[in-house]
Amino acid sequence: MIDGARDIDTILEERQRRKLFQQLERCRLGHVLVDAWNGRYSSVDDVVRDIELEAIKVGITVSGDEVDIGENWEDVFEMKDGELDFKLRTN
Numbered sequence: 001m002i003d004g005a006r007d008i009d010t011i012l013e014e015r016q017r018r019k020l021f022q023q024l025e026r027c028r029l030g031h032v033l034v035d036a037w038n039g040r041y042s043s044v045d046d047v048v049r050d051i052e053l054e055a056i057k058v059g060i061t062v063s064g065d066e067v068d069i070g071e072n073w074e075d076v077f078e079m080k081d082g083e084l085d086f087k088l089r090t091n
Contacts, residue, residue, distance in 0.1 A: 016037075029051060029054060031050075032047060032050050032051060032054070035050070055067075075087070
């Protein structure tokens with residue numbers, strides 16, 4: 001450990017104890033992550049329900065394991081450098 005540096009485990013434990021978490025964006029389901037970290041879910045079904053409710057708010061339909069984004073997937077996503085990414089839109 002570097003002289004004068006606090007142990008990262010101690011820092012993380014203190015942040016957990018004080019409920020200090022990184023600010024997470026709602027559009028990236030930050031509130032769902034924070035609720036999970038705080039033990040507010042009793043089952044994975046509760047988590048799935050919250051994710052589906054957020055999807056509905058932005059016009060995404062989830063039915064079982066199928067996701068309808070309102071457009072063809074190939075019109076929205078593309079592979080860049082071996083990773084899935086959003087296509088740039090020109091309109």
